[in-house]
Amino acid sequence: MVVRRKTIQVPVGKLMIGSDYPVRVQSMTTTDSQDVEATVAQILRMQEVGAELVRVTIPDQISADNIPAFMRAMDVPFIADIHFNHKMALAAIAHGADKVRINPGNIGSEKKVREVLAAARDKGTAIRIGVNSGSLEKDLLEKHGWPSPEALAESALRHVAFARESGVEKIIVSIKSTDVESALTANQAFAVQSDVPLHIGITEAGDPPYGVIKSSAGIGAMLLAGLGDTIRVSLTAEPEVEMPVAYDLLKATGVRVTSPEIIACPTCGRIDIDLEKIVGEVREALGKCTLPVKISVLGCAVNGPGEAREADIGIAGGAGEGLLFRNGKTVRKVKESEIVSALLEEIAEIEKERAAERDAAEALTDAAPVGER
Ligand code: SF4
Incomplete structure (x- = not known):
């Protein structure tokens, strides 16, 4: 950092x-x-x-x-x-x-x-x-x-x-x-x-x-x-x-993050899904989203699981399908046509969790004696 x-x-x-x-x-x-x-x-x-x-x-x-x-x-x-x-x-x-x-x-x-x-x-x-x-x-x-x-x-x-x-x-x-x-x-x-x-x-x-x-x-x-x-x-x-x-x-540079970061592979001959289309659709759907979240979208399982571990959420493509990861752990397999919606659902989930964490932290601060804040 x-x-x-x-x-x-x-x-x-x-x-x-x-x-x-x-x-x-x-x-x-x-x-x-x-x-x-x-x-x-x-x-x-x-x-x-x-x-x-x-x-x-x-x-x-x-x-x-x-x-x-x-x-x-x-x-x-x-x-x-x-x-x-x-x-x-x-x-x-x-x-x-x-x-x-x-x-x-x-x-x-x-x-x-x-x-x-x-x-x-x-x-x-x-x-x-x-x-x-x-x-x-x-x-x-x-x-x-x-x-x-x-x-x-x-x-x-x-x-x-x-x-x-x-x-x-x-x-x-x-x-x-x-x-x-x-x-x-x-x-x-x-x-x-x-x-x-x-x-x-x-x-x-x-x-x-x-x-x-x-x-x-x-x-x-x-x-x-x-x-x-x-x-x-x-x-x-x-x-x-x-x-x-x-x-x-x-x-x-990680100095100030005010929107999601999409990490995507350059694709190669191993690919079996339309990664460019998926990345474009995810980017468009996130539009003005301000959540600082790392989304890894990789074409295959070669680097997929490893790289996805570095991200908050990730997908590793397969033949007409993708493996969904969250904090490095496999969540489930999804069909290629459902990859974008699955990613967006998970991102919405992360947004909710972070809001709950923020509320909990604020409640703790409010409850602390003034000298400890
Ligand atoms: S993640 Fe797979 S498809 Fe993408 S560049 Fe690497 S080997 Fe090729």
Whole structure:
């Protein structure tokens, strides 16, 4: 099991970010921020597929003035994305943005960064400090010779220290790179020296499917190393596409499981049932199911019973039939045409059992003397 790095907990609007909470999934709109209708419509579509925070670029005053309208329409925290113009960061804070993302390296001067930090401190706004290789401080470039992972980590640590000196405690850091290994190394270097939560991602990963694979390699490696308190999968696609990828990545690494996992074999010449059809039907029937359950669907008995033992429930195919397993024990044989319904029945049973266990645990907690809770 992945052990997450211990961090401070940062409130962003009504949502907490940090190691005591699930890794949060976020994304960014691609609409013109001057267009309230189009931007709100996209925000709502992103929420619908599970965005827990939404970031919107605020490049000008009209966009900044639209922030209250965006925030009235959405249920999740609002993040203003600021580049170059510190006045937009000040406007976003004044308009009540839950978090403001700045890259101190492109804000212009220390004085301007200080102004933004003072405003965030006074208003209680969370700040994401974003660091990347394109805007590294000159002295760090000279010291390290190139925007190395260590240089990026040092820059982030420096900005965090500056923010804390300015009285800002609600800080989240991102150190992004288009290079998977650099992103991993830089985040690791930062993580061992700081308790600030990390926003992780592989910047400009590209379009699917390669963008998904590159993001999975980078974000997956970081998650497995215990890093990351909020993630964004950056794809050249509609932002709605990013959320399912993010949740699947969290599930594949075991960091946050919010839906069933179907383990299925690739099939081979030994197979005697239509496994692809069965897997497709099970997946479709489970639709929006949020039960964290492992379902193993294997073509034959070669690996079937053994693999099924690792899952909560499993099926090992035979000639026109399947052997149903539950926690590694054989339940019964079912005809091929009944495999899907048998699996779904067992899953419904598991759901009931878990609900009963939860109720029993809650009843125990309620009955315990206050000091023992
Ligand atoms: S489980 Fe059976 S059918 Fe599936 S790949 Fe392995 S040997 Fe082939």
